[in-house]
Amino acid sequence: SQQGEEDPQALSIQEGENATMNCSYKTSINNLQWYRQNSGRGLVHLILIRSNEREKHSGRLRVTLDTSKKSSSLLITASRAADTASYFCATDAGPGANSKLTFGKGITLSVRP
Amino acid sequence: DGGITQSPKYLFRKEGQNVTLSCEQNLNHDAMYWYRQDPGQGLRLIYYSQIVNDFQKGDIAEGYSVSREKKESFPLTVTSAQKNPTAFYLCASSMPTGRGAFFGQGTRLTVV
Numbered sequence: 001s002q003q004g005e006e007d008p009q010a011l012s013i014q015e016g017e018n019a020t021m022n023c024s025y026k027t028s029i030n031n032l033q034w035y036r037q038n039s040g041r042g043l044v045h046l047i048l049i050r051s052n053e054r055e056k057h058s059g060r061l062r063v064t065l066d067t068s069k070k071s072s073s074l075l076i077t078a079s080r081a082a083d084t085a086s087y088f089c090a091t092d093a094g095p096g097a098n099s100k101l102t103f104g105k106g107i108t109l110s111v112r113p
Numbered sequence: 114d115g116g117i118t119q120s121p122k123y124l125f126r127k128e129g130q131n132v133t134l135s136c137e138q139n140l141n142h143d144a145m146y147w148y149r150q151d152p153g154q155g156l157r158l159i160y161y162s163q164i165v166n167d168f169q170k171g172d173i174a175e176g177y178s179v180s181r182e183k184k185e186s187f188p189l190t191v192t193s194a195q196k197n198p199t200a201f202y203l204c205a206s207s208m209p210t211g212r213g214a215f216f217g218q219g220t221r222l223t224v225v
Binding site for chain 2: 041043048
């Protein structure tokens, strides 16, 4: 079963615009993570937000978490053509033996130059 | 350089054959994972291991087997019981909860 459900499934924006991607999940989590995947490659970890955090920033990335709504959003500001990739949210129910990463189906982001 | 290495990058399997995908990490991570990625399906968890000599089934373990004899290594065997093995396989490792996972570059398996 896939815990996270991202939306939209695909997003196309102009360079310089902001990109907002959403993720919803079903069960309690310890933390939520966002990853990026370029075509045919492995995933790269972008940012992690813990269940007791509401907002986190890293460079041009801003992630929010609303545990009451079981949802998260990833904002990429001032997008660049190089941001074109697939983005996945992953939930971790951890810690200990419960810790495993469960991914959604991903969002395909296209940034037009 | 610390990292996680998958090999081979491309693998071709004949019907009825078992094949083993390699995953090695030198990050001293305790946890290791195997995922399968199909177009439009995202990543689905096959097996994961939190510690040496222990592993658990994920959501789609049927037709696969793993071992975790060393902390650094978590090989995945795709057996002949896996009826639709053509996919992109990703291995990952992480420290205990609270840190992000590192991924290998993947192995693309094709049945011929």
